[in-house]
Amino acid sequence: MNHEPPPSGQDQHGHDGLQRSLTHRHIQLIAIGGAIGTGLFMGSGKTISLAGPSIVFVYAIIGTMLFFVMRAMGELLLSNLRYKSFIDFASDLLGPWAGFFTGWTYWFCWIVTGIADVIAISSYAQFWLPGLPQWAPALMCVGLLLGLNLLTVKLFGEIEFWFAMIKIVAIVALVGTGLAMVAGGFVSPAGRAASLANLWNDGGMFPHGAMGFFAGFQIAVFAFVGIELVGTTAAEAEDPERTLPRAINSIPVRIIVFYVCALIAIMAVTPWRDVVPGKSPFVELFVLAGLPAAAGVVNFVVLTSAASSANGGVFSTSRMLYGLALKGDAPRAFHRLSRAGVPARGLLFSCSCLLAGAFLMWVVPDLVQAFTLVTTVSAILFMFVWSLILLSYIAYRRRRPGLHVASRYRMPGGVAMCWACLAFFAAILVLLCLESDTRQALAVTPLWFVLLGLAYRAMLRRQGGAAGTVPAQT
Template sequence: MTHEHVAETSHDRPGLSRGLSNRHIQLIAIGGAIGTGLFMGSGRTISLAGPSVVFVYMIIGFFLFFVMRAMGELLLSNLHYKTFADFAADLVGPWAGFFVGWSYWFCWVVTAVAELVAITAYVQFWWAEVPLWLPTLAVVAVIFILNVASVKNFGEMEFWFALIKIVAIVSLIVVGVIMVATRFTSPDGQVAQVSNLWNDGGWFPNGAMGVVAGFQIAVFAFVGLELVGTTAAEARNPRKTLPRAINSVPVRILIFYVGALLAILMVTPWSSVDPGQSPFVSMFSLVGLAGAASVVNFVVLTSAMSSANAGVFSTSRMMFGLSAEGSAPRFFRRLSKAGVPARALGFTALVLLLTIPVLYAGDSIIEAFTLITTVAAQLFMFVWSMILVSYICYRRKHPQRHAASEYKMPGGLFMCAAVLAFFAFVVWTLTTEPETAAGLVSLPIWLGGLGIAWAFVRRTATHKQAFQWFKAEMEKPVDHAELER
């Protein structure tokens, strides 16, 4: 590696601007925990699992909390780690960083494309005459322009997007409690009451397989929970802000998922929930809220924009990190004067414009949307699993770091094994329905393609030199005083 090359990489890598404050990190964490799936997909989940859907969301949230805790301990064990691809490369091996980094990049590209397709549908709800290409172009342009200016702009967008979601869910819960307290009676004679939770066939009306079917869809709603991990390099005082964000995951799940679902199920018996309609729309419509559909459409639109915004942010940071490790072209290693990976942002924005031909693909867009989300969920589970594998390697290679950690993962290695077993169970649930089984083929194809690419990349001098530099960077002392300013 030339001296010029070393200077470039060593300047670029630590130069990411720490422009995300505590309020940004906390709201990004909340926004990541509330997916579009809760607003739009929960109706179908309720129709399959009945009231037991509450337990489904609690179980998924329980296991993912330990993934977050493992990620938190790893990121804080060495503050040179910018993303989970970094600690995978350092702890498991360069191949792991390559697979995790590119898989996470693809996760968010696929998810963002799906969200942009959805945004077009939401916009056409109000303005049917708008050309299909215009919403995608407008959203991508706005997100790129704001993100490229500074990381603080990303934080501000996510802050307000998350706030809209929070207000919508809290409003639903408050309205639900009032309807139950006043024993609200719907036009068809159904009374809002707590006993609706078990009056219509009990908690498990569709038996064990109904619960299994609930897992298939509910796991999609948690995609993005790990997003706070990609903000580690740009968070001020990460030793305080990251634990706060991660520790609040259980409370967020209880309020925003369990609380909202309980409110819906108490007001409307589960068998009366329309799987094809958002239960949020149905409930607000029951109380005569004018324009309930438009209000929820606005909330879901902002939720989709939040996901697309997160996709642009996370993919650009992941590509920047891959470039620093020699696993992506050197071109993406440069930072702007604002400390933002502008080239990686621009490339991501161009890739997202591929949404436009998808919109003109015909009548199969909805089916494609379902398939895309299945593919994305599998890839996210692969990334979550690699976080746990990295933690296992960390415990073996750096027992002294674990002993000194002030933010240890509860349950340690035992919980790693338990969560990995749970993921295996979720993959099995995806095989039980034709819709989701079709998407399962994509993961081995993707990983096989990465394996072929890695066979070439690992032999290049550029990768070997860049990875040597990367390992040296990981061993440098951290200026904790600088991080806390």
């Protein structure tokens, strides 16, 4: 019998030690915050210029597809409460290789996204402190997030709660302001009247045709990265059987309010042809409304949005490293928990990697170019993770039909909807080939999977060809 004491953070029964401290309030706001990414605030100007009013349909279609991905994830996580995140069910249902590739790719997804976020934070900080070196805000942000996440998981929940609340208030205020301007017959200094007719009276809903419509998908996908973040909180939710379904089921409402209504409000007040690609249309709408501090207020909102995304990335990457270490797919050092029940070593390692953002800003001083490169790579990697969630669900339906029948939270559309979502992601990859900047990112991304394949082979040789899985629930 093995008498070795459980790793730090485990109790005498050998439980994983992660504290179930995230309440329903935390889970709901984490889910909302994950659905409102930096891409909405920063990328909506460019997507509107590319697709015109049809961008409303682009965000609605992407959101619908990702809702089904989240429903598949929800059914899988609740089918076996020993699953701590999607790397566990990927490993169990598809094989150890899937858990290894999912976990490390998701970790890398958030490292890349976090780098994009610290680049964005540095850009926003220039608004108030133009003389500050670009790398300084990045260092301060990473240091602050590390310090806060090292304390307790409940503090992470509180930080995300308030970050998400700021984003919600800003978007609701934008939608309300836009409706008031339309109802009041607002006329801009250029003589443009605020009206819902602005969505279709200048070339129709598809002014750039099918190619313009498809071009919008390339950037819009990044706005949704992090929507699956609620799945990494499963092991630390107080009542996952209640909180996870509620958080996932509210995704369609969030997409309608935070994406569709916000974009309609923007284009009703500012005709799509007047939207400047390089500026945030959120700022422009408030400026038109006559809010004197509009630029400063919205700059604060988008800065907190980027900080929220980076905070979620710091949280999720540390939990991924912890889960990988439990299975032997990462160094055992990441398996140890602090006295507060948080994976401190994983946090330190992930935050160290985020500092690569400061290095990238030194190598590529053009912040917009650096941001575009890393966000495209991030979107491609996230689609890989979402695809493995769908493939895990297909395997689950084939191998565990009894669990599906007994489930109280079944995915609508089942296996057929999974294949439809996979076909959609494949189509997005084809669209990424159309533009030179996204094509470059698509070309370099396979290098990550080559490195992972080599690492997995080396790990199998070291472990004698075996890798751990999470036992199935019978």
